[in-house]
Amino acid sequence: MPFYIRARTYFKYAEEQMSLAEKEKDPEKILKFTLEAAERAVRALWAIVQVEAPKEKPPLEKILAEIDKACEPDLAEEIKNHVRRIKELAQNPSVEAAKEALILSRQVVRRTREVLEPIIGPAKRVDQHRRFYF
Structure with a gap:
């Protein structure tokens, strides 16, 4: 499976x-769910630098170590810290922890979308604003 399809699929799962x-x-x-979303977003970033599909699914820690290849170092560090x-x-688990995790996970998914936008296309809300009703 081509790298961009893997990246798009991982990102779709992260959004879900x-x-x-x-x-x-x-x-x-x-x-x-927030941890899974962040993991899938990181895997989507990792997939864009893996031209060949790996034989087995690597652990998250290995992927986090290699994420610098997929995006700018500052962004990679931000994502690592959030994860x-x-x-x-x-x-x-607590209500406060859940709220903070939601915020952090949203940021990871949003920043991943920014990097992957050429592959996955613009955000849905942007698509809605670009519709022409004639």
């Missing part, structure tokens, strides 16, 4: 997990 997290009320499930913080928050 983010949507589930935003609809959920239980803090534990919110933390689970690590979401993991920390998932250790002790």
Whole structure:
């Protein structure tokens, strides 16, 4: 499977997990969904630098170490910090932790979208504004 299809697929899954997290009320499930969304977004970034599909799915820590190749170093560091913080928050579920994880996960998904926009196309809300009603 070409790298851009893998990246698009991972990103689509990240958006789906983010949507589930935003609809959920239980803090534990919110933390689970936000962590999964952030992981999938990171995997989407990683997929754009992996021309050949890997034989097996690498662990997240290995992917985080290689994410510098996919985007600017400052952005890579920001994403790494957000993912690590979401993991920390998932250790002790609470309403406050869930709120913070939602914010961080949204940022990871949004920043990933910015990098992948040439591959996945513009955001849905931008598409809605560009419609012409004639």
